[in-house]
Amino acid sequence: MKTNSPPANFKQIHRLFLLIILILVACFIGSIMFLYGFDPTLLQLTSLFIICILATGAVWVWLWNRQIAIYIQTLDTAIERAIHDLPPLTNYEETALSSMEHKLKRYIGMAKANERNIQTEKNKIKELISDISHQTKTPLSNIMVFSQLLEEMPGLNENVRHYIQHIKAQSDKLDWLIQSLIKLSRLETGMISLQQIEAKPLIQTLTQALSQIYAQAENKQITINIDCGTHILACHDVKWTSEALFNLLENAVKYTPHNGQISVLAESNEMFTCLHLTDTGLGISSEEIPHIFKRFYRGKQAREFEGVGIGLFLSREIITAQGGHINVISETGKGTTFSVYLPQR
Template identity: 90%
Template sequence: MNTKELPPHFKQIHRLFLLITIVLVACFIGRIMFLYGFDPNLLQLTTLFIICLLATGAAWVWLWNRRIANYLQTLDAAIERAMHDLPPLTNYEETALSSMEHKLKRYIGIAKTNERIIQTEKNKIKELISDISHQTKTPLSNIMVFSQLMEEMPGLEENVRHYVQLIQAQSYKLDWLIQSLIKLSRLETGMISLQQMEAKPLIQTLTKALSQVYAQAENKQITINIDCGTHILACHDVKWTSEALFNLLENAVKYTPHNGQISILAVTNEMFTCIQLTDTGLGIPSEEIPHIFKRFYRGKQARDFEGVGIGLFLSREIITAQGGHIKVSSEAGKGTTFSVFLPKR
């Protein structure tokens, strides 16, 4: 590091002191000439004195610049050695730099220890999630299969058939909840990484998400309008983004009454591609909007519908992990608009 690499404010200070020195010298010369008139010998002596003074000041500034530059260079080397776990540069000297270097080494050591602890906890969570997934999959699948077989049995009493259908419904709900929690836990612990984060046509992702809610919308005679050109691109992971959009669309279908309408509009600007999902459903009261993305939160009106309050939380986590964000605007009784912003590149 040389003096040219010093921070800009050092140069500003030097210029300020140089300006002050020039002003003082000019005042001094003017005062001398005013008192004693123009005397060549006196002027020569004064000029020599001023040159020596300026040279001494310049040498002093140069030495300080060199000292500061060397100090910063040593500090940079000490930080670099501490980051790579090399022996200390100052060798336990009784200086401020030595104290700073050893404090930095302790801090980096603590940070690495915490990183190892976090990684160990992630591995434990990974094993726990795998165990939960493995241990619940078989018995839950058996319950669903046996309940389906019971429902198909001839001569089954109507009340028994009703209870079997309830068992089936709750089994599917439990299976969906377990799978959602597993996805969420893997996403939060970094076990699932978003792949192929590149600009791709958005229409394919929207179509994939729509295909999963189309049957439900058709049963309620809900009209779905989509306006997304094939040229509209967004930098996103197709699989996980379609998962996030599916959760939003499922909520729209769920809370929109029969013969309602859902509109999907995709627009693009310089930085983001925005997907607006608007429904004519129940709407969200203004006091509940700040809480709807919380885990397991369900509004007062939503409690009359099936659900556990994890879909919006999962959607926000997925979109945020891709560098995007979600906004919501709603009015109770008039519908809701979710705006999903995804980066263009």
Template identity: 55%
Template sequence: MGGKAKPVSSSRQIHYSKRISLLFSAIFILLVFGYAGVVLFLQGDHPALPELTALFVSLMLVMGAAWNWSLRRQVTSFVDTLDEMVDRAIYGREKMTDFEETLLSSMEHKLLRYIEISKANEQNLETEKNRIKELISDISHQTKTPLSNIMIYSQLLAEVPELDGESRQLVSHIQSQSEKLEWLITSLVKMSRLETGMITLHSTVNPVIQTITRAVSHIYTRAESKQIDIHIECNHLTKARHDPQWTSEALFNLLENSVKYTEAGGKISIVTESNEMFTRVDVSDTGMGIPQDELKHIFKRFYRGHSAREYEGIGIGLYLTRKIISMQGGFITAVSEPGRGTKISMFLPQI
């Protein structure tokens, strides 16, 4: 270690500390018993007794100061040795001690054992992570191909002019359920990739309005079909450190919920505000709202409130949103009141 004197070996340090302790103990015992013997010999009325007492007190004070200095040196030396030992263990350098029956030697071997176990666990985790990556990729590939075929065949079947009304209705159900299954598989794959670290978010300082516009463009058609007005209030100069693609995905999940749970003719507002640390993006709607006892659970994986179960969904949209925002150093909050709508706020870091 640069600029630091190399500490003595652990065995020499232990022997040195024991000798110092024995020396101070012997001197202390001699002083106490010597003074007691002199007092008994002089019978307490000798004129030299005050001077002897003062001398004894002075010697005890000197002994205490010397003992304190010695202990501080021992502690400093022990800490320096321990620091050097930790550095050697971390960087795989040669051990400081052999198999000695000392405290430092025991600590060093336990530390080395702990580091070996940690490295082995880290390697196992990395291996398991790679296996999960391969499994997710296989699942994604193996399910997308047959599902795409089902959707294509159902579309071709719907174009057959000889189908009667009941058959066309059944084909329509197949198409609808296939689309839901495709969305479900895509969402589960995204969630798995985020949780296993397969996806890396690249956060840079970007204008927030572009991210908001991208998210709104994907939900606008659905909102228009329900005659839901989307109002955006965002300064074009407002910026935040975020990944535009994934943050847009998170914002889309919020907007999708707002459109789903807001009655026709309702309103959705997107308002931004910046301070020194965060840029806040509020998504407010005039929807059905969320009861207070359910509000703390809405960001959990697969959670769906009692009043939301009549609507389609599996409860991973808000979970994915919180995961995406937290991975960028931000956080998310929600306030709501049944019958009066919901406001969910995303806080994106400035630095």
């Protein structure tokens, strides 16, 4: 809603000047009466003069306010026309308003050109990522398939079988690394959009994430305890939140020794649903906690295990994009608790 009334600070200035004028008028009348006594004619002339001064001042203030309102309205119209790429309002006049309008129009044009360039670069990156994903998938799949076929051939000695297993392990690692980098690049370039963010039971998302790490946990005889009721809801995207939780749980399994334990506890409050993921693993030193969510960062103890330091960064990006956040509490040698907070609405 547009208004032509002057700003509040102008009103305060007007009131201040009006008060000063009234004080001066009172002082003037008091001085006249003190010097010349009570003279009706002189008092009438003085009063008429003061009324004229006040009326002139009131007209001047009204005109001033009107000019300011017209100027602001004209400037607002000029800005709207510049935003919508319409012809200039002032038509290259030699005025400050015309200069301001054309500078603004030039700035908006530059901003739109930069926006188009950024969008073009983003499209190129999207095409490059898609091309990399497509070009690496086929040869890597072939390597993994041929490795499997070689391993199944009869009569292989132990050294050859060992080399084949090493090729398979490195191929799996390379496949995981490529997929993680592609996911990260897609997330940062906007190719991945978290559009299906709505209140859903958290147990479904958690089950989807846990199903991917159960085999690893069983191999290390790690016990997983889950406390998450079906009534606990969170506003989230199931697919990508599951990916974030999988990264956290995979780290928990990786850094927890044999016969360890992982606990998953979900609870709700007025604003957030919190998921606490606690392990009995190596733990993280207090000096390293501020850095663990950085891209490609790996702690001193984590360097003994396979990985490149993408999982925690990707998890935080996914949770943050949904209006949530992650907290970490850890102690070296006693385990770690990642607390994932997701909004309820």
